[in-house]
Amino acid sequence: MDQHKKLVYTVKELCRVCYTCVRECPAKAIKIVNGQAEVIADRCIGCGNCIKVCSQDAKVFILSRLEVKQLLQSGQKVVAMVAPSFPAEFSEVKDYRKFVGMVRALGFSHVFEVGFGADLVASAYKKLLNEKTGNGYISSDCPAIVSYIRYYHPDLVKHLAPIVSPMVAMLRVVKQMLGNDVKVVFIGPCIAKKAESAEVDEVLTFRELRGMLEHAGIDSQSVTASDFDPPRAGRGAIFPVSRGLIQTVNILDDIVEGNVLVAEGRIGFQEAIKEFESGNLQSQNLELLCCEGCIMGPGMTAGGKRFERRTYVSSYVQHKLQPQQRKQWEAHFNEFANINLTQSFSPNDRRMPLPSEEQVNKVLASMGKFSPRDHLNCGACGYDTCLEHAIAIVEGLAEVEMCLPYTIEELHDSIKDLAISNETLAKVQQALKHSEKLAHMGQLSAGIAHELNNPLGVVLMYSNILLDECATTDPLRQDLELISAQAERCKKIVSGLLNFARKNQVKLEEIDLKKLAEDSLASVVKPDNIKTGVICRGSNLKANLDYEQMMQVLTNLNKNAIEAMPNGGILVVEVEGNDTEVAFSVKDTGVGIPEENMDKLYTPFFTTKGIGKGTGLGLATTYGIVKMHKGRIEVESNTDSHKGQTGTVFRIILPRDSMEADS
Ligand code: ADP
Ligand code: MG
Numbered sequence: 001m002d003q004h005k006k007l008v009y010t011v012k013e014l015c016r017v018c019y020t021c022v023r024e025c026p027a028k029a030i031k032i033v034n035g036q037a038e039v040i041a042d043r044c045i046g047c048g049n050c051i052k053v054c055s056q057d058a059k060v061f062i063l064s065r066l067e068v069k070q071l072l073q074s075g076q077k078v079v080a081m082v083a084p085s086f087p088a089e090f091s092e093v094k095d096y097r098k099f100v101g102m103v104r105a106l107g108f109s110h111v112f113e114v115g116f117g118a119d120l121v122a123s124a125y126k127k128l129l130n131e132k133t134g135n136g137y138i139s140s141d142c143p144a145i146v147s148y149i150r151y152y153h154p155d156l157v158k159h160l161a162p163i164v165s166p167m168v169a170m171l172r173v174v175k176q177m178l179g180n181d182v183k184v185v186f187i188g189p190c191i192a193k194k195a196e197s198a199e200v201d202e203v204l205t206f207r208e209l210r211g212m213l214e215h216a217g218i219d220s221q222s223v224t225a226s227d228f229d230p231p232r233a234g235r236g237a238i239f240p241v242s243r244g245l246i247q248t249v250n251i252l253d254d255i256v257e258g259n260v261l262v263a264e265g266r267i268g269f270q271e272a273i274k275e276f277e278s279g280n281l282q283s284q285n286l287e288l289l290c291c292e293g294c295i296m297g298p299g300m301t302a303g304g305k306r307f308e309r310r311t312y313v314s315s316y317v318q319h320k321l322q323p324q325q326r327k328q329w330e331a332h333f334n335e336f337a338n339i340n341l342t343q344s345f346s347p348n349d350r351r352m353p354l355p356s357e358e359q360v361n362k363v364l365a366s367m368g369k370f371s372p373r374d375h376l377n378c379g380a381c382g383y384d385t386c387l388e389h390a391i392a393i394v395e396g397l398a399e400v401e402m403c404l405p406y407t408i409e410e411l412h413d414s415i416k417d418l419a420i421s422n423e424t425l426a427k428v429q430q431a432l433k434h435s436e437k438l439a440h441m442g443q444l445s446a447g448i449a450h451e452l453n454n455p456l457g458v459v460l461m462y463s464n465i466l467l468d469e470c471a472t473t474d475p476l477r478q479d480l481e482l483i484s485a486q487a488e489r490c491k492k493i494v495s496g497l498l499n500f501a502r503k504n505q506v507k508l509e510e511i512d513l514k515k516l517a518e519d520s521l522a523s524v525v526k527p528d529n530i531k532t533g534v535i536c537r538g539s540n541l542k543a544n545l546d547y548e549q550m551m552q553v554l555t556n557l558n559k560n561a562i563e564a565m566p567n568g569g570i571l572v573v574e575v576e577g578n579d580t581e582v583a584f585s586v587k588d589t590g591v592g593i594p595e596e597n598m599d600k601l602y603t604p605f606f607t608t609k610g611i612g613k614g615t616g617l618g619l620a621t622t623y624g625i626v627k628m629h630k631g632r633i634e635v636e637s638n639t640d641s642h643k644g645q646t647g648t649v650f651r652i653i654l655p656r657d658s659m660e661a662d663s
Pocket of ligand 2: 614616618619
């Protein structure tokens with residue numbers, strides 16, 4: 001009865017990563033791969049829990065309808081054996097004989113009740129338990145439990161009651177009556193039955209039977225009522241609502257002595273096995289059922305209520321207790337009392353070796369769990385504890401992402417990272433827009449400057465010629481001097497514009513940055529209330545730059561800094577260098593630059609200084625020169641004294657050699 005066929009599958013498209021099946025699988029036979037649940041055939045005990053709990057219907061079991069159809073069409077004699085839980089499934093068929101008629105209509109030659117097999121098996125249990133061997137027995141009628149013990153508690157296999165299940169008992173009755181050639185199809189609420197016994201030809205679930213009936217257009221109205229073929233079930237028919245076989249005997253006969261512990265459902269049966277294994281239960285017998293009674297099996301139509309189902313079975317059993325029925329049953333029971341019901345079990349250890357502590361700790365650490373305090377044991381992953389989850393990861397059954405608290409934290413971090421890169425992106429976009437704007441202006445400025453340069457040269461030249469020719473006492477001389485001076489001023493503006501438009505040449509030579517900084521400070525007029533200084537960082541403070549142009553840059557920045565400190569302050573020029581770049585930072589403790597002006601700083605003629613005071617060309621020129629050196633300008637400013645010292649830093653970063661740098 002080893003399972004070679006895969007009983008349960010996942011429909012990948014429907015699986016929504018809730019890990020409920022992981023939680024509900026007593027065999028830990030669910031593997032999560034890329035967030036998708038996969039059933040490991042080798043570990044699966046076929047209990048069908050995962051099918052019952054999956055809200056997305058993403059778990060399906062193997063279907064046998066085609067095989068059964070083929071059997072029925074093969075011309076061989078095929079009999080159906082119906083599990084005693086059928087009244088709970090086909091409750092809408094008020095007369096059970098109509099139900100039997102429906103099954104017959106599919107083409108089965110006989111329809112038997114497995115309940116009679118349960119009668120035989122119950123009596124075998126009665127004998128076994130009365131032998132008082134001191135060996136606590138575990139019931140072996142639930143095939144999922146049998147597999148569970150063989151795979152995961154192989155040391156307990158010797159406790160499995162050496163008795164066949166009601167299904168196999170009934171099959172042997174049928175074969176004794178009809179011969180070995182007869183084909184047998186079991187119909188019931190169970191998926192594990194599909195792999196229980198090679199003696200049964202096919203196993204259908206009630207769900208599949210419904211499908212077949214529907215497909216064949218068979219309903220209770222279209223068939224004639226007929227009873228099950230004898231031998232019919234007696235008290236064994238109550239088996240699916242009693243709490244197991246041994247109890248069936250107990251309830252009805254009150255003969256079995258000693259204690260029987262009943263545990264059903266995935267939590268109950270596992271706990272009972274653990275306690276049994278630890279030896280606490282002494283010689284108690286265990287009656288274990290994977291589902292909460294067979295009436296709750298995964299092969300039943302989903303959604304049925306447990307207690308309602310119980311009533312359907314109970315009321316069906318009522319008619320079995322009539323004296324006439326009872327007599328008939330006794331005769332049959334005696335007829336088949338000698339049938340061989342023994343069965344032996346062998347261990348089939350499928351436990352995985354426990355991973356080393358080191359491996360587990362490594363996995364735990366990868367989920368941010370470094371100490372016991374980090375073990376939330378929240379169960380969101382489907383495992384009861386973080387440790388179990390980590391072991392499953394090492395065993396290749398689970399993934400780190402299944403840890404919800406960890407994944408949420410990771411997500412938060414990613415969102416933060418995303419926000420940061422978004423911000424950076426926005427800044428870069430802004431800067432790009434800005435430099436595009438400046439480039440356009442540069443083109444315009446270059447055009448204007450170029451056109452003005454020649455006429456301006458002429459004005460300058462002729463006003464100077466006139467000045468030369470003018471006598472020192474000539475009253476016109478003053479006017480001529482004014483013309484010449486203003487033309488000179490225009491020329492400076494034009495030159496500034498040309499710088500901004502990067503239309504000037506760069507004459508590179510090796511320059512000592514410290515000296516350059518000191519020269520620049522010396523060239524500006526400083527009021528007494530302003531202190532100045534040069535700070536140097538790094539050892540290699542030499543670079544290939546255009547001295548004149550750099551002087552212009554630093555002088556402009558120094559002037560601006562001084563003008564921003566009307567009440568005095570500190571002006572520092574910092575010089576630094578690394579392998580590839582050098583930088584000047586001009587820092588002041590002035591009024592700062594308001595946020596709304598930041599975008600306009602390098603625009604030609606932007607000034608906040610009164611008419612005649614500022615030209616608005618200082619930073620435009622600076623910008624052009626820095627660009628000609630393939631460098632960049634950064635500015636940071638604070639205008640709010642509540643946020644600390646107000647002031648501004650202009651930082652100019654230049655390649656050591658602009659000839660070699662990429663622009
Ligand atoms: P100008 O100095 O002729 O006004 P600039 O191009 O040098 O032109 O500067 C443009 C504007 O940038 C200035 O008017 C001023 O508003 C602002 N600015 C430049 N540097 C500073 C600074 N260090 N502190 C405060 N504001 C500054
Ligand atoms: Mg200026």
